[in-house]
Amino acid sequence: MRARLSFRHGVHPPEHKELTAGVAVRRMPYPDEIILPLRQHTGKPARLLVKVGDRVERGDKIAEADGFVSVPIHASSAGSVRDIGLWPHPDGSMAEAVRITVDRFSPQIPRPRIIPHWEGLTPDQIVKAVQRAGVVGLGGASFPTHVKLLPPDDVTVDTLVVNGAECEPYLTTDHRVMVEYPERVHHGIRIMLHTLGVSRAIIGVERNKPDAIEALDRTLPADLDVTVQGLTVKYPQGYEKMLIRALTRREVPPGKLPMHVGVIVQNVASLACIAEVFETGLPLLERVVTVTGPGLRKPSNLIVPVGSKIRDILGFCGGLADGATEIVFGGPMMGASQPDLDAPVIKSTTGIVVLTRAESRPRRTYPCIRCGHCLDACPVFLNPSLLGVLAQAGRYEEMEEADLATCMLCGCCSYVCPSNIPLSQMFALAKAGLQRRKQQAA
């Protein structure tokens, strides 16, 4: 018997996962060109190691970690460095990137075993190996994974929470990883538990993925304390704070990390990636991406080399269907519209969703009628209605007092607002504005 596990509030957007939920992962052929931005993770960008004209093999390090909260970048294909300079980044900015012309005749054989086997390594050595492999959280946050493997001495971690919720509509990346590579997920959990010195792991999966729950249950290792928990289907169930609340009944205080309540959270794809790194000896070079949406001809789940351009991936998926209007990186609730088809997939890109006019048509904004629907939707119990009024007046300091910092920009308030007030966008601007004001004051 499994209890109904969830959190309070949240929203139920249409899921649309049927487009790709049953589609097996395919490997996309190497494109002609790979774009590798030096900033693909939270923390300091990697430091460049190559120069124009250099020959690189698959798996070669082209930029190295700059400090502890940073990871190296590796060439995801054999080829030659064509250019180094500013290039469209999926976050909407121009960022420094290495442009590699793929060697079409290369057998793409990597250098042998860059990453050692983990058995027999000390936790410290595993942490270093994970950093050397360039592993970051693949669920979208892109936080360097090795940092989470080394909690400071003053915190005690007792539970590894494994995030298989995948609450964003359309996306089936984690779903397919769980269905097709459940052993790898469990292997990743094993490495993680060993390194952290933790004995308990809980995998949370939304109940709209019964095949994933079944696959993970079937491959459960007998010697580890790992349980699979079905979760209520509700957005944002896959948010760290919501997931921890649902699985452990603990709440992370504002400004604190999950480890302060004894929990480390890892996404299933990141865990599979850790396992793969140690199994193959190769760093993070490719990832599973869901390419989907009503505006795409052939919705697919693909393994693509990191650095593949949107243009090449959409082309491989049959191109755009008539009526496509918007290309979103990540899920449609939190993802970012892409202005440029030359932007590459980076390590944290979970999906590419092509929307049509039906989803993206402009809607008129009305005044707030204080219906309170945003309060009923907010998973962190803020008052978006009040925050919206303050944001419109530019009263950011008062927003801070009204706990703006607790807002994680999940977008539930904007989603339900009948007056179409862009609440979460206003909150994102307010957060940025506050930071700017503080920097100016300092």
Add this chain to the structure above:
Amino acid sequence: MSEATRDPISAGDPLLQLRASPHLKAPDSTPKIMWNVVGSLIPVIAAATWYFGPSALLVIGAATLGAVLTERAFGTPGSLADGSAAITGILLGLCLPAGVPLWIAFIGGAFGIGFGKLVFGGLGQNVFNPALLGRAFLQAAFPAVMTTWPGSPGEIPSWSQLRGDNLAIPFASPSTDAVTGATPLGLMKFESTPTDVTRLMIGDISGSVGETAGVVILLCGIYLAARNYLNWRIPVSIFAAVALFSGILHLLDPARFASPLFALFSGGLMLGALYMATDMVTSPVTNAGAWIFGIGIGILVVVIRTWGGLPEGVMYAILLMNALVPFINRATQPRPYGSRGRRAGREAPA
């Protein structure tokens, strides 16, 4: 077009849109909510016409015309389409006596929108329910007309007869040849004569145009609550408070105080609790606040009906609680995620 892969566009293709997240949107919109409220009132208007004949339609129409024309003249361009002015007009018409001269109903609608809503800044900005403010204004300006009730439907010779001097010339004294009666609340208060509750429920009584058919109003309200277009906590807490309070009084002195069922289905309570108090703009934004708001209205209704000089108190009860909404909101702010004990700690003496 051939199935051949079309080049998925060059950079800067005009079809690419840039929007902030979330990129999906729930189907509800403010005009949809407002027009749903208007639609849900159609059975109430039909019941009013059944009981009060053409007078009902004329009064509701005049009040709505006053509200809508004022919104059109002084409101934001295009604001008629959001439907909120129509709601104000219809609700005002529903809480007027059927015999009220049309020009007075028109002025009430115009006052409600003009001084109840537009002077505050239009939709979403007003403190008081505009329809009730319009009614309060009429009550103060034309007290005689506003307390002249037509006879109950059974006392009227024919359905098509006007229930009063609807067509009176502005500022002329209305002729008084209509059949007049007393409302159940008036009978109870001044003559201690209770009315049969079944008649109250179906609306076969004297009273305001749209307030008499209690069961119809209740069903329409349930429809809105089921679609989440009204906060069910407000009517439920009003009903509970009224039933409890009047029940206690009834137990103390059954001859003087009406039964809880009588209290619930008499006067404007049904319409007030389901349609006036639940006005999103003038009710609390928090659910905890909705309970406080509703209980406050319920208590005030019984207090005014029992000890006040008027037989009915729903209007003043709601307007009084409207004024307290900002304070209720402030007192019932939700506790953010992860802040357990933090607030208490901040307030505790060092």
